[in-house]
Amino acid sequence: xxxxxxxxxxxxxxxxxxxxxxxxxxxxxxxxxxxxxxxxxxxxxxxxxxxxxxxxxxxxxxxxxxxxxxxxxxxxxxxxxxxxxxxxxxxxxxxxxxxxxxxxxxxxxxxxxxxxxxxxxxxxxxxxxxxxxxxxxxxxxxxxxxxxxxxxxxxxxxxxxxxxxxxxxxxxxxxxxxxxxxxxxxxxxxxxxxxxxxxxxxxxxxxxxxxxxxxxxxxxxxxxxxxxxxxxxxxxxxxxxxxxxxxxxxxxxxxxxxxxxxxxxxxxxxxxxxxxxxxxxxxxxxxxxxxxxxxxxxxxxxxxxxxxxxxxxxxxxxxxxxxxxxxxxxxxxxxxxxxxxxxxxxxxxxxxxxxxxxxxxxxxxxxxxxxxxxxxxxxxxxxxxxxxxxxxxxxxxxxxxxxxxxxxxxxxxxxxxxxxxxxxxxxxxxxxxxxxxxxxxxxxxxxxxxxxxxxxxxxxxxxxxxxxxxxxxxxxxxxxxxxxxxxxxxxxxxxxxxxxxxxxxxxxxxxxxxxxxxxxxxxxxxxxxxxxxxxxxxxxxxxxxxxxxxxxxxxxxxxxxxxxxxxxxxxxxxxxxxxxxxxxxxxxxxxxxxxxxxxxxxxxxxxxxxxxxxxxxxxxxxxxxxxxxxxxxxxxxxxxxxxxxxxxxxxxxxxxxxxxxxxxxxxxxxxxxxxxxxxxxxxxxxxxxxxxxxxxxxxxxxxxxxxxxxxxxxxxxxxxxxxxxxxxxxxxxxxxxxxxxxxxxxxxxxxxxxxxxxxxxxxxxxxxxxxxxxxxxxxxxxxxxxxxxxxxxxxxxxxxxxxxxxxxxxxxxxxxxxxxxxxxxxxxxxxxxxxxxxxxxxxxxx
Numbered sequence: 091x092x093x094x095x096x097x098x099x100x101x102x103x104x105x106x107x108x109x110x111x112x113x114x115x116x117x118x119x120x121x122x123x124x125x126x127x128x129x130x131x132x133x134x135x136x137x138x139x140x141x142x143x144x145x146x147x148x149x150x151x152x153x154x155x156x157x158x159x160x161x162x163x164x165x166x167x168x169x170x171x172x173x174x175x176x177x178x179x180x181x182x183x184x185x186x187x188x189x190x191x192x193x194x195x196x197x198x199x200x201x202x203x204x205x206x207x208x209x210x211x212x213x214x215x216x217x218x219x220x221x222x223x224x225x226x227x228x229x230x231x232x233x234x235x236x237x238x239x240x241x242x243x244x245x246x247x248x249x250x251x252x253x254x255x256x257x258x259x260x261x262x263x264x265x266x267x268x269x270x271x272x273x274x275x276x277x278x279x280x281x282x283x284x285x286x287x288x289x290x291x292x293x294x295x296x297x298x299x300x301x302x303x304x305x306x307x308x309x310x311x312x313x314x315x316x317x318x319x320x321x322x323x324x325x326x327x328x329x330x331x332x333x334x335x336x337x338x339x340x341x342x343x344x345x346x347x348x349x350x351x352x353x354x355x356x357x358x359x360x361x362x363x364x365x366x367x368x369x370x371x372x373x374x375x376x377x378x379x380x381x382x383x384x385x386x387x388x389x390x391x392x393x394x395x396x397x398x399x400x401x402x403x404x405x406x407x408x409x410x411x412x413x414x415x416x417x418x419x420x421x422x423x424x425x426x427x428x429x430x431x432x433x434x435x436x437x438x439x440x441x442x443x444x445x446x447x448x449x450x451x452x453x454x455x456x457x458x459x460x461x462x463x464x465x466x467x468x469x470x471x472x473x474x475x476x477x478x479x480x481x482x483x484x485x486x487x488x489x490x491x492x493x494x495x496x497x498x499x500x501x502x503x504x505x506x507x508x509x510x511x512x513x514x515x516x517x518x519x520x521x522x523x524x525x526x527x528x529x530x531x532x533x534x535x536x537x538x539x540x541x542x543x544x545x546x547x548x549x550x551x552x553x554x555x556x557x558x559x560x561x562x563x564x565x566x567x568x569x570x571x572x573x574x575x576x577x578x579x580x581x582x583x584x585x586x587x588x589x590x591x592x593x594x595x596x597x598x599x600x601x602x603x604x605x606x607x608x609x610x611x612x613x614x615x616x617x618x619x620x621x622x623x624x625x626x627x628x629x630x631x632x633x634x635x636x637x638x639x640x641x642x643x644x645x646x647x648x649x650x651x652x653x654x655x656x657x658x659x660x661x662x663x664x665x666x667x668x669x670x671x672x673x674x675x676x677x678x679x680x681x682x683x684x685x686x687x688x689x690x691x692x693x694x695x696x697x698x699x700x701x702x703x704x705x706x707x708x709x710x711x712x713x714x715x716x717x718x719x720x721x722x723x724x725x726x727x728x729x730x731x732x733x734x735x736x737x738x739x740x741x742x743x744x745x746x747x748x749x750x751x752x753x754x755x756x757x758x759x760x761x762x763x764x765x766x767x768x769x770x771x772x773x774x775x776x777x778x779x780x781x782x783x784x785x786x787x788x789x790x791x792x793x794x795x796x797x798x799x800x801x802x803x804x805x806x807x808x809x810x811x812x813x814x815x816x817x818x819x820x821x822x823x824x825x826x827x828x829x830x831x832x833x834x835x836x837x838x839x840x841x842x843x844x845x846x847x848x849x850x851x852x853x854x855x856x857x858x859x860x861x862x863x864x865x866x867x868x869x870x871x872x873x874x875x876x877x878x879x880x881x882x883x884x885x886x887x888x889x890x891x892x893x894x895x896x897x898x899x900x901x902x903x904x905x906x907x908x909x910x911x912x913x914x915x916x917x918x919x920x921x922x923x924x925x926x927x928x929x930x931x932x933x934x935x936x
Contacts, residue, residue, distance in 0.1 A: 127175055127176050127177035127178060127199075127494055127495065128178065128204045128494045128495060128551075128555055129174075129175075129176035129177060129178050129179075129199035129204045129205065129206075130172065130173065130174040130175070130176060130199075130204070130205045130206070131151070131172070131173050131176065131181070131183070131197065131199070131205075131206045131207075131208065132170070132171065132172035132173075132205075132206075132207055132208070133170070133171060133172075133207060133208030133209055133210075133211055134165070134168070134169045134170045134171070134208075134209050134210060134211065135147055135165050135169045135171070135185060135193075135211050135212075135213055136169060136210055136211070136212055136213070137190075137212075137213055137215070138212040138213060138214050138215070141210075143165075143167070143168050143169025143170075144165060144169045144187065144190065144213050145165055145166060145167045145168070145169055146164060146165060146167075147164065147165045147169075147171075147185055147186070147187040147190070147213070148162060148163075148164055148185070148186045148187070149162065149163045149164070149165065149171045149173070149183065149184075149185050150162050150183070150184045150185075150186060151163075151173055151176070151181050151182070151183055152181065152182040152183075152184065153179065153180075153181065153182075154179070154180035154181055154182050154196060155179075155180070155241050157182065160176065160181065161173045161176065176199060177199075178199045178200060178201065178204060178495075179198070179199060180196070180197070180198045180199075181196070181197055181198070181199070182194065182195075182196055183195040183196070183197065183208075185211070185213065187213065189215065190213040190214060190215055191213070191214045191215070193211060193212075193213055194726065195208065195211070195667070196670065196723050197667055197670070198672075200613070200619060201551070201552075201555050201556065201557045201558060201611060201612075201613055201619070202555070202557075202613025202614075202615075202616065202618075202619050203613075203616065203663075204555045206667070208667075239314060239315065239316050239317070240314070240315040240317075241312055241313070241314055241315075242258060242312060242313040242314075242315070243311075243312055244258055244307060244310045244311060244312060244313060248833070248835040248860030248861070248862055248873065248875060254305055254306055254307055255305040255306075255307060255310060255313075255334060256273070257307060257877070258307050258310060258313055259273055259313065259332070260839060260856075265315070266819070266841050266844075273332070274329065275315070275317070275329045275330055276317070276329060276330075276734065276736070276776065276778060276798070276800055278328060278329030278736065278738075278776075279329065280326075280327060280328040280329045280680075280682035280711070280713075280742075281327050281329045281330055281331070281332055282323070282324055282326050282327030282330075282331045282332070283332050283334070284331065284332065284333040284334065285333075285334045285336065286333075286334070286335060286336055286483075287333055287501075288483060288501065288503060288543065305334065306359060306361065306378050306380050306419070308349055308351075308359065308361040308378060309336055309337065309361065309376075309378050310334050310335065310336060310337070311335050311336060311337040312335040313332065313333070313334055313335070314331075314332070314333040314335065315330065315331075315332055315333075316330055316331040316332075316333070317330045317717065317732075317734070318330070318676045318677075318678050318715050318716075318717045318734075319331045319657075319678060319680075320609055320621065320623050320657045320659065320676075320678065321607045321608070321609050321623030321624055321625035321655060321656065321657040321678070322547075322560060322562065322607055322609055322623065322625075324564075324605070324627075325605070325625055325627050325653070325655040325679070325680055325681050326680070326681055326682065326683055327680060327682070328680040328681065328682050328711070328712075328713035328715065328736065328738065329736075337363055337376075343366065343367065343916050344364065344365070344366045344915060344916045345364070345365050345366075345915055345916035346362070346363045346364035346365055346376075346914075346915040346916065347361070347362075347363050347912055347913065347914055347915060348361070348362045348363075348912070348913045348915065349361040349362075349910060349911070349912045349913075350910065350911050351873075351908055351909070351910040352908070352909050352910075353382065353906050353907060353908045353909075354906055354907045354908075355383065355385070355903070355906075356381075356382070356383040357381075357382040357383065357384075357906060357908070358379075358380070358381045358382070359379065359380045359381075359382070360377075360378075360379045360380075361376070361377065361378050361379075362376060362377045363375075363376040363377075364376070364915065370428060370429040370430075371426055371427070371428050371429075372426065372427045373425075373426050374423075374424070374425045374426070374427075374439075375422070375423070375424045375425075376422070376423045377420075377421070377422050378419070378420070378421050379419065379420045379421075380417065380418065380419040380420075381416075381417075381418045382416070382417050383414060383415065383416045383417075384414070384415045384417075384902055384903040385412070385413070385414055385415075385902075385903040386412070386413050386414070386415060386451070386900065386901065386902045386903065387410075387411065387412045387413075387900075387901050388410070388411055388898070388899055388900040388901065389408070389409070389410045389411075389898075389899045390408070390409045390896065390897065390898045390899070391406075391407070391408050391896070391897045392406070392407050392408075392699075392762055392764065392894065392895065392896045392897075393405070393406050393407075393894070393895045393896075394748045394762055394893060394894045394895075395892075395893055396748065396750055396753065396762075397750070403459055403460050404459075404460060405457065405458070405459050405753075405762055406457070406458045407455065407456065407457045407458075407699065407762045408454075408455070408456045409453055409454070409455050409456075409699060410453065410454045411451045411452060411453040411454070411471075412451065412452060413449060413450050413451030413452065414449075414450055415447065415448070415449045415902075416446075416447070416448040416449075417445075417446075417447050418444075418445070418446045418447075419443065419444070419445045419446075420443060420444050420445075421441060421442070421443030421444075421479070422441065422442055422443070423439060423440070423441035423481075424439065424440060424441075425437060425438060425439030425440070426438055426439075432488075433488060433489040433490060433491055434486070434487065434488050434489075435486070435487045436484070436485070436486050436487075437484065437485045438483075438484050439481075439482070439483050439484075440480070440481070440482045440483075441479075441480070441481040441482070442478075442479070442480050442481075443478075443479045443480075443481075444476075444477065444478055444479070445475070445476070445477040445479065446474070446475065446476050446477070447473070447474075447475040448473070448474055448475075449471075449472070449473040449474075449475075450470070450471070450472045450473075451470070451471050451472075452468070452469070452470055453468070453469040453470065453471065454466070454467075454468060454469075455467045455468070455469055455517075455699070457762070467517050467518065468517065468518040469515065469516065469517045469518070470515070470516045470517075470518075471513065471514070471515050471516075472513075472514045473511065473512070473513050473514075474511070474512055475509065475510070475511040476509065476510050476511075477507060477508070477509040478507070478508045478509075479505065479506070479507050480505070480506045481503070481504075481505050482503055482504055483501065483502070483503030483504075484501070484502050484503060485499070485500070485501050486498075486499065486500040486501075487499050493551070494551065495549065495551035495558060496549065496550055496551060497547075497548070497549045498546075498547070498548050498549075499546070499547045499548075500544075500545070500546045500547075501543075501544065501545050502543075502544040503542075503543060503544075504540065504541055504542040504543065505539075505540075505541040506538075506539070506540050506541075507537070507538070507539040507540075508537075508538050508539075509535075509536070509537050509538075509539075510534070510535070510536045511534075511535040511536075512532055512533070512534045512535070513532065513533045513534075513535070513695060514530055514531070514532045514587075515530060515531050515532075515533075515695070516530035516531075516584070517530075529578055529579050529580055529581055529584065530578070530579045530584055530587075531576065531577070531578055531579075531587075532576070532577045532578075532579070532587040533574065533575070533576055533577075533694070533695055534573075534574075534575040534576075534577065535572065535573070535574055535694065536572055536573050536575075537570055537571070537572035538570070538571050538572065539568070539569070539570045540567075540568070540569045540570075541566070541567070541568050541569075542566070542567045543564070543565065543566040543567070544564070544565050545562060545563065545564035545565070546562055546563055546564075547560065547561075547562035548560070548561050548562065552612075555613075556612065556613065557610065557611045557612035557613060558610075558611050559608070559609075559610055560607075560608070560609045560610075560611075560623075561606075561607070561608045561609075562606065562607050563604075563605065563606045563607075564603075564604070564605045564606070565602075565603070565604045565605075566602075566603045566605075567600070567601070567602050567603075568599075568600070568601045568686075569598075569599070569600045569601075570597075570598065570599040570600075570686055571596075571597075571598050571599075572596070572597055572598075573594070573595065573596045573597070574594065574595045574596075574597070574692050574693075574694070575589050575594040575595075576589070576590045576593035576594055577589045577590060578590060591637070594637055595635055595636065595637040595692060596635075596636050596637050597633065597634060597635045597636070597690050597692065598633055598634050599631075599632070599633035599647070599686035599689075599690060600630075600631070600632050600633070601629065601630070601631045601683070601686070602628075602629075602630040603627055603628065603629050603630075604627075604628050605625060605626065605627040605628075606625070606626055607623060607624065607625040607626070608623060608624055609621060609622065609623030609624075609657070610622055610623070614660075616663075617662055617663045617664075618660065618661070618662055618663075619660070619661050620658070620659065620660045620661075621657075621658070621659040621660075622656075622657070622658045622659075623656070623657045623658075624654060624655070624656050624657075625654070625655040625656075625657070626652070626653070626654050626655075627652075627653055627655065627681075628650070628651075628652045628653075629649070629650060629651055629652075629653075629683060629710070630649075630650045631647065631648070631649040631650065631683075631686075631689075632647060632648050632649075633647035633648075633686060633689070633690055634647070635647075635690060635691060635692070647686075647689055647690065647706050649709075651710070653681065653712075654679075655678070655679045655680065655681070656677075656678075656679055657676070657677065657678040657679070658676065658677045658678075659674065659675070659676040659677075660674070660675050660676075661673065661674040661675075662674075670722070670723045671721075671722045671723070672720070672721050672722075673718075673719070673720050674717075674718070674719045674720075674721075675716075675717070675718050675719075676716070676717045676719075677714070677715065677716050677717075678715050679712065679713070679714055679715075680712070680713045680715060681710050681711065681712045681713070682710060682711045682712075682713070682742060683710045684708045684709075684710065684742060684768065686704075687704060688704050688705065688708055688742075688768050689704050689705060689706055689708050690704045690706065691703055691704050691705070691706055692704060693765075699762060699763055699764065700746075700763070700764045700765070700766070701749075701763070701764075701765055701766070702765070702766045702767070703765055703766070703767050704767070704768065705767050705768045705769065708742065708768050708769070708770060709740055709770050710740070711738055711739065711740045711741050711742045711770065712738070712739050712740060713736050713737060713738040713739070714736070714737045715734070715735075715736050716734065716735050716736075717732055717733070717734045718732065718733045718734075719731065719732040719733075720732075726785070726786050727783065727784065727785040727786070728782075728783070728784040728785075729781075729782070729783055730780075730781070730782045731779070731780065731781045731782075732779065732780045732781075733777075733778075733779045734777070734778055734779070734780070734800075735775065735776065735777045735778075736775070736776045737773065737774070737775050738773065738774045738775075738776075738805075739772075739773050740770045740771075740773075741770065741771045741772065741773065741774050741805045742768055742769075742770060742771075743768070743769055743770075743771050743804065743805070743847035744766055744767070744768055744846075744847060745766065745767055745768070745769055745847055745848060746764055746765070746766050746848060746889055746894065746896065747764065747765060747767075747891075747893070747894065748762055748763070748764055748765075748893060748894055749763045749764065749765045752765075764894070764896075771804075771805035771847075772805035772812070773805060774803040774804065774805045774812070775803055776800055776801060776802055776803055777800060777801050778798060778799055778800020778801060778817075779798065779799060779800070780796065780797070780798040781796065781797055781798070782794070782795065782796035782797075783795045783796070789827075790826055790827045790828070791824065791825070791826055791827075792824075792825045793822070793823070793824055793825075794821075794822075794823040794825075795821070795822050795823075796819075796820075796821045797818070797819065797820045797821070798818065798819050799816060799817070799818040799819075800816070800817055801814055801815070801816055801817075802814065802815055802816075802817045802844055802845050803845075804845045804846070804847055813845055814845070815843070815844070815845050815850075816842075817841070817842055817843070817844045817845075818841070818842045819839065819840070819841045819842070820839065820840045820841075821837075821838075821839045822837060822838055822839075823835065823836075823837040824836045824837065831863060831864040831865075831868075832861065832862070832863050832864075833861065833862045834859075834860070834861045835858075835859070835860045835861070836857070836858075836859055837857070837858050838855065838856065838857035838858070839855060839856065840853070840854075840855035841853060841854055841855065846887065846889070848889045848890065848891050848894075849887065849888040849889040849890050849896075850887070850888055851885075851886070851887045852886040852887065852888070854882075854883060854884060854885065854886075855882060855883070856877070856878040856879075856880075856882055856883040856904065857878070857879045857880055857882075858875065858876065858877050858878065858879060859875070859876050859879050860873065860874065860875035860876070861873070861874050861875075862874075868914070869913065869914055870911065870912060870913050870914065871911070871912045871914075872909075872910070872911055873908070873909070873910040873911075873912070874907070874908070874909055874910075875907070875908040875910075876905070876906070876907050876908075877904060877905065877906050877908070878904035878905045878906070879905065880905075881904065881905040883902075883904040884899065884900065884901045885898075885899070885900040885901075886898070886899050886900075
């Protein structure tokens with residue numbers, strides 16, 4: 091949510107008048123909030139120094155995760171207050187009284203301790219000044235830290251303006267995003283990507299789901315990063331779960347936002363989101379559009395020892411290219427949420443969308459065999475990817491007013507993706523100064539992917555707050571049908587391609603995963619709490635490859651296996667107040683299923699000299715994850731530290747090697763042809779630690795700092811000893827409130843070099859600067875952002891084996907200026923939220 095402002099014009103310090111005015115402003119919020127639950131909080135306020143009761147003060151209760159309003163209570167003449175029927179969870183308590191300084195407390199209501207007492211809260215007297223207009227302002231923290239979970243409030247993160255979900259995740263501690271859009275956390279790219287808790291495909295850019303760099307940041311409200319999920323979550327994703335929560339409105343009337351962004355060098359993005367609540371129905375519609383063009387350049391150098399004749403020869407190649415990429419995404423979503431009788435609700439949504447990615451790169455290629463003269467070739471590669479996406483979903487929820495905490499939810503939906511990707515490659519010989527075009531080659535990839543899923547979850551609380559039972563079942567199906575056609579052009583007709591049946595293939599793939607789980611959460615006395623769970627998943631994978639006369643890659647893929655995934659969590663409250671000082675130990679068994687593109691043996695060329703091929707014999711990898719975390723709240727500061735270890739068996743690694751057959755067939759001057767594939771290796775053990783601090787340094791400056799260091803290990807299997815190194819990351823986010831309506835954010839991240847299966851990826855880092863000026867009484871906002879301020883973000887990797895040495899460098903256009911304008915419609919105006927973070931309002935120095 092956005093910052094807000096509430097103005098109260100009062101002529102004196104009268105408690106009753108102030109209480110009535112603030113209560114009347116909060117009445118619509120209180121009516122909209124659903125405060126039904128077994129929890130309660132009570133206490134009393136006393137004046138510091140005199141210990142006299144403080145009557146008629148307003149006590150606000152806010153959700154800690156997003157600072158939204160939950161309830162308000164007012165102290166009695168004796169200074170006591172009480173708020174009941176609160177859902178369990180973590181809260182921020184804020185006391186507002188014009189005669190006293192604001193008082194804040196953070197607390198947690200749990201099954202073990204649903205009722206909390208806060209006697210004798212001391213109020214410090216405020217400086218007596220003549221009051222004309224009281225401004226209650228607030229901002230939400232960019233990153234909310236919890237044990238085992240982080241919540242990133244995207245709307246507050248100015249560093250993602252104009253960007254995508256991949257840019258959002260770059261702000262998350264321990265997370266890195268490479269040049270291909272692949273996300274890794276704590277050294278593992280085995281992550282599960284969800285959108286509103288539902289499958290987003292195979293995730294991490296795999297076929298069957300959207301890439302994170304294709305989801306606009308303007309569509310996202312929050313990102314949940316769960317580092318060690320319980321048995322309630324899918325077992326896939328040994329590195330954790332990332333849940334993208336999209337924007338929604340449920341207020342009365344018509345509400346929404348409209349945003350337009352313009353970036354340097356042909357970059358445009360827009361978003362319109364509207365909702366209207368009429369009676370028991372809330373209707374919503376949104377549009378997201380993005381048309382951006384980026385420049386890029388890259389260079390690779392490779393040296394290989396090949397047996398191309400009687401004696402082994404050293405072959406050296408270089409490839410330097412410059413290009414442009416254009417990404418056009420358009421999506422529409424419409425939906426309705428219905429409030430049904432007997433505490434039931436039903437929501438339906440459908441979202442069609444289109445994507446087009448145009449890429450063109452000119453390449454200078456050289457090759458030298460032994461001491462022979464250097465041969466030079468000019469190449470050109472063009473790519474035109476077109477994707478149609480249809481997402482649909484239905485959700486049902488049932489609660490029982492007489493049984494607080496009992497809940498039944500069900501979800502049914504799917505995703506259909508239809509994509510084509512023609513890759514055209516041409517080379518030009520250079521006799522003298524005249525370029526002679528050679529016949530080009532085209533690889534036409536086409537795929538239709540279908541994902542269907544359904545799940546049911548039930549929560550049953552035990553009597554007298556003695557914990558709860560959660561059970562659920564889920565079924566998911568992923569089906570893919572595609573083709574991979576090679577074609578060649580003639581010298582007389584260079585733009586017309588004829589299919590080559592000897593190299594053209596068709597394939598099918600289907601994966602079925604039925605699953606069920608049970609978890610039990612119980613308190614162990616006043617300070618201890620534990621949760622144990624077990625999940626079972628059966629995996630059935632089948633696929634076929636047909637076509638390609640005489641090609642050995644034809645065949646079938648069949649795998650099926652049943653596995654069980656236990657999880658356990660035990661926590662201990664160390665302080666007097668719940669949530670103030672907490673220690674937690676958790677364990678979970680996870681797996682990583684290879685997607686069908688990693689398993690089906692298709693040759694997909696990435697450039698004229700490299701291609702990727704799947705491995706039909708690739709098996710799933712399994713991991714044992716253990717975390718020990720500690721969280722402490724010191725006043726307004728939150729300090730979180732975690733020690734973790736991950737033991738992975740049957741580890742999946744990506745390897746690159748020289749294809750001597752393809753190199754020989756390519757002919758003199760064409761250069762080395764290398765291939766990437768996937769193999770199962772041995773066991774790896776990664777151990778590390780993380781530390782984060784969320785601290786307001788002054789009234790106008792908030793710091794969020796995080797760092798992690800872990801030992802990354804690569805299993806070597808039969809290729810030698812395991813390789814290991816230390817990897818570190820640092821992330822700093824500074825938020826400044828220059829004045830009440832102007833915010834500035836300066837952030838930066840740095841990651842050290844990390845290991846790959848055959849080499850390493852070198853260090854990288856960047857710094858971003860952004861500011862937001864709120865306009866027209868918070869009805870609009872103007873945002874300016876410059877990403878990669880010093881243009882330092884680049885991708886560099888090295889490979890060194892007995893037969894191949896390689897260095898690759900890629901530099902995309904990462905320094906981009908974005909100017910955006912947002913208009914808030916109806917109750918979506920930022921002033922409708924109560925926030926709890928320390929405020930500025932008075933410029934530097936308060």
